[in-house]
Amino acid sequence: MILTGSEDLRVRRTIDSIKSVFEQMICEMDYGKIRVTELCNRAMINKKTFYVYYPTLDDLLAEIQTEYSAEYIERIKDYKLPDELDKVNREFFLFSEEKGLAYEKITCAGNESYHYIRSGMIKKVTTAGWSSSKKYGSLPEYQQTMLMNFVNNAVLGIYRQWIEEGKQQSVEEITRITNRLVLGGVREFFR
Structure with missing residues (x-):
């Protein structure tokens, strides 16, 4: 509730x-x-x-993930995508670091319940972040889907690896690496 x-x-x-x-x-x-x-x-x-x-427990989990999503969306709501994707990525890592171990488990675990409910959280955040982008909106739907899959999978994949390896890099370093990898593809895509 x-x-x-x-x-x-x-x-x-x-x-x-x-x-x-x-x-x-x-x-x-x-x-x-x-x-x-x-x-x-x-x-x-x-x-x-x-x-x-x-x-059910799934309802409790869904509510917690909805709260996480709402907090994160509030933090990134003023950023313009794709131009400020670097700032959005930085906010993701800072936000994730602040939320702690339970958030990490929900975000990284392969558990089907987490995955099912997490996919709704990702969709909500993606829609909130990208829906106002004219560049994104002008893309055909299949390209929008490809772009979102690329960005989400790349950023979450890097985040999961960072967590699994014990956060050996600082938030600043992992954000810098993420942005170098992801922004190159996104910028090239929109050229």
């Missing part, structure tokens, strides 16, 4: 507790091993309370 600020304090505490425990569990175990019973025990609520707010 996405909080609006007008909820009763008990409701806010309950939702915050559910999300906090869920993110802890994501860090500790595979998504498929997370059980509502254990989540409720850790959050000190009963299962009935959980189900009042979330029909």
Whole structure:
């Protein structure tokens, strides 16, 4: 349940507790091993309370990913694409670094549930970022799809590798490398 600020304090505490425990569990175990019973025990609520707010764990995961997307979209909303893709990429790495381990697991894990829900998050961010671009909008649909696949797969692939290798490079260095690789292709594409 996405909080609006007008909820009763008990409701806010309950939702915050559910999300906090869920993110802890994501860090500790595979998504498929997370059980509502254990989540409720850790959050000190009963299962009935959980189900009042979330029909399934997938709904809780989708809500958390929606919140991540909304926060990120807010950060990049004023950038003009493709001209400021370097800044968008930098924001992605800074944002990802701020979000921590649960975000990393959701973004990098190969788990089908993460993948299914993550693809919706990627689509939402892509649409928000690129929909106002005249250059992008003038492309045929198949080229728009190719461009998005290239940018998303390249940036997420580099991010995953960076995470898997223990973040050996600074955010600035990994952003610089990402931009050198990705921007060359995007700039050439729009020539």
